[in-house]
Amino acid sequence: MQLKPCTKCGRPSFYYRAYSGEYLCKGCFVTSIYDITLESIRKNEMIKYGEKVVVGVSGGKDSVSLLYILAKFFKGNEIIAVTVDEGIRGYREEGIDIASKVASQLNVKHVIYSYKNLFSYTIDEIQDYKGKYSSCTVCGIFRRRALDIAARELGAQVLATAHNIDDVLQSYFILLTNGDTERLKSFNPAVERSEAFGIRKVHPFFRIYEKELAMFAMLKGFDFQTVTCPYMQQGIRSEIRDFLNKLEERHPGIKYQLLDTFMQFYSKEHKVEGQYCKRCGWPSKNELCQVCKTIDYLNSNRHKADEQRQ
Ligand SMILES: [Zn+2]
Ligand SMILES: [Zn+2]
Structure with missing residues (x-):
């Protein structure tokens, strides 16, 4: 298909953004990712000037991109990259290497927090003891706490993670299928309620499509880990992902519509x-x-x- 010139600048485009109807050249596409991210941060008051920000960096495309953007645009903030070491041999090493390399290129301090030190088990070690739980369930519980501990120990006011709109929508659908209406009322995908001793948990990419983050990371030439975790489960989350992608293909922009609808459930007054x-x-x-x-x-x-x- 012949693409029309870039809607913004008239140069040859490389991508048709179906949900907005725009044709974009590489430069304008990259700028648009900055703009959407910075607008999300500003509108939701995610990061204030001078605050210390811990960024969870696994070494994947999303978290590497987030670290890059925060380091680029938030010069008035101390940014610290934190990688969680789950203890998965043959997998986690690469992510740690990438995260530490990217952090040093960006002049950002990099700290590693390991499950072994914090909880005395690695994910490799729980395989014989996890019983009714999946590795992902235990890992999710441990990861949240590990990042909370990191943010608290490092004296941060903000904990930023790279969840994108696809991650957020999948979580919403899982809440729906579980009938978790309480959580639906307390869940704000932009800024999570600060239960960990006043630390603000923010998701600057909550309005960015996973597909576009992958394109952004490629265009910027970032190093990132592409191997998936050996314990990853093809559970309901991946079925929901496929379902949402099919919907989006036939109805561009439906992910934004769903996000806006789901966010109406959120109530500031709802106390947990x-x-x-x-x-x-x-x-x-x-x-x-x-x-x-x-x-x-x-x-x-x-x-x-x-x-x-x-
Ligand atoms: Zn352009
Ligand atoms: Zn406890």
Whole structure:
């Protein structure tokens, strides 16, 4: 298909952005990614001047792009890259290498937080003890806490992660299928409620399509990890991803419409009943937080396995 000239500048275009009806040249496309991201940050007051920002950087295309954009446009803020080491041999090493290389190119401090140190288990090690849980479930619980701990220890006011609109919509559909209407009311995909001791959790890419982030990372020539995690599950999330992509193909812009609709469920006034975990002291819905419960569960399965072996 012959593409029309760039809608913005008239140069030859390389991409038709169906949801907006624009033809874009490479330069204008890259600028548009900056613009959408910066507008999301400004409108939702994600980052204030002078605040310390911890960025979760796995080494994938989204997080590398986020680190790049924050380092480029937020010179008045201290930016720190944090990589979570789940302890997955043959996989995580590459991501750590990429993250540390990109951070040093951008002159950004890079810190690694490992599950082994924080929770005494790696994801490789839980395979025999995870029982009813999937690796992804345990990993998700641990990752959130690891990043919270990092942000708190490093004295950050903001924790930024690279969730894109596709990630956000998948999460919304999972909440719907689980009937989790409480979470629907408290979930703000732009800025998450600060339960971790006042740290603001922000998602500057929440209005950017995954496909366009991949194009952005390629055009910028970033190094990023392309291998997927060996424990990744092709669960309902990937079915929802495919379903949404099919819808978008036939109805360009429907992802934005869905996002805007879902966000209407969010209510600022909706209060989540909260207390502190009696063991670790982190904010929790119950007496014991999810992290402590998970560690208890893994420990008890390990004891059972040890006893059987004797
Ligand atoms: Zn252009
Ligand atoms: Zn706890």
